[in-house]
Amino acid sequence: MKILASCKISDQGIYLNGEVQQKYTKETDNWKKDVYSKMKLDYPKFYKMDALAKMAFLGFELMESVSSFEHFEDNDVALLFANRNSSYDTDLRFIESYTEKGSPGPSLFVYTLPNILTGELAIRKKWFGENIFFIQENFDPEFFIDQINFYFRKGSKACLCGWVDSANDKEECFLFVVEKTDGEITAEELKKYYKQ
Amino acid sequence: MSELKETLKAQIIEQLNLEDLTVADIADDAPLFGEGLGLDSIDALEFIVLLEQNYGIKIADPSEGKEIFQSVDSLAAYIEKNQ
Numbered sequence: 001m002k003i004l005a006s007c008k009i010s011d012q013g014i015y016l017n018g019e020v021q022q023k024y025t026k027e028t029d030n031w032k033k034d035v036y037s038k039m040k041l042d043y044p045k046f047y048k049m050d051a052l053a054k055m056a057f058l059g060f061e062l063m064e065s066v067s068s069f070e071h072f073e074d075n076d077v078a079l080l081f082a083n084r085n086s087s088y089d090t091d092l093r094f095i096e097s098y099t100e101k102g103s104p105g106p107s108l109f110v111y112t113l114p115n116i117l118t119g120e121l122a123i124r125k126k127w128f129g130e131n132i133f134f135i136q137e138n139f140d141p142e143f144f145i146d147q148i149n150f151y152f153r154k155g156s157k158a159c160l161c162g163w164v165d166s167a168n169d170k171e172e173c174f175l176f177v178v179e180k181t182d183g184e185i186t187a188e189e190l191k192k193y194y195k196q
Numbered sequence: 197m198s199e200l201k202e203t204l205k206a207q208i209i210e211q212l213n214l215e216d217l218t219v220a221d222i223a224d225d226a227p228l229f230g231e232g233l234g235l236d237s238i239d240a241l242e243f244i245v246l247l248e249q250n251y252g253i254k255i256a257d258p259s260e261g262k263e264i265f266q267s268v269d270s271l272a273a274y275i276e277k278n279q
Contacts, residue, residue: 030216044231046216046234047216047233048212048214050213054216093213102249103245103249105213105245106241106242107212107213107238107242108213110238
């Protein structure tokens with residue numbers, strides 16, 4: 001197992017493969033749109049996504065700007081994601097749509113499940129491998145390694161993994177892509193990537 | 197008409213939760229679905245709600261939607277005609 005790329009987005013900034021980014025920052029409230037514009041991406045569906053999906057989308061695009069995953073076949077890549085607060089922010093906005101604005105908003109409703117973000121990534125990349133989204137208290141490196149090994153035993157050749165969380169104005173996104181190789185990575189090593 | 201179009205753009209952003217977009221980002225004649233704003237059938241429901249809540253217009257025949265929701269131009273024209 002080998003980590004091909006990683007991206008961390010937190011209050012401390014945006015890190016790509018462990019390097020803090022000067023071009024892409026979190027300095028404004030509109031940082032997601034800023035990063036999207038600076039990357040010159042052309043994917044209008046981005047504007048419809050909720051905060052979780054936007055972060056995962058941008059995190060992946062950032063990784064892909066420095067690493068290529070094109071050599072993987074469509075069914076080779078599994079998606080393994082988790083977070084603490086599910087779709088809490090969007091859930092609140094959806095409740096507000098029918099308690100204060102008169103009618104439940106369908107465009108919000110579709111994001112009231114966190115695993116929608118895995119669908120957004122799969123659609124974007126046309127990856128059709130296994131995908132799953134867990135709700136956990138904290139990022140658990142040992143759990144991720146166990147799950148990745150499970151997918152590798154089942155035939156996946158790579159795994160896009162992520163801890164993407166958003167609640168109460170606190171956003172966090174940690175993505176990494178691992179490739180199946182002979183070597184192993186330890187929970188401690190993975191924890192270091194997460195803490196970067 | 198131009199005031200209505202600007203109001204419509206703001207309402208589209210609000211109703212469809214496109215908070216990273218501004219009124220200036222939406223051209224009057226840009227396709228709202230597909231390539232333009234990338235909207236889909238879920239968003240068509242939002243347009244139906246928008247028309248009913250803000251302009252008191254009910255679309256009796258859903259098949260009309262494709263033409264009405266083509267762009268801000270077509271939406272504004274439909275509202276002017278039916279209000």
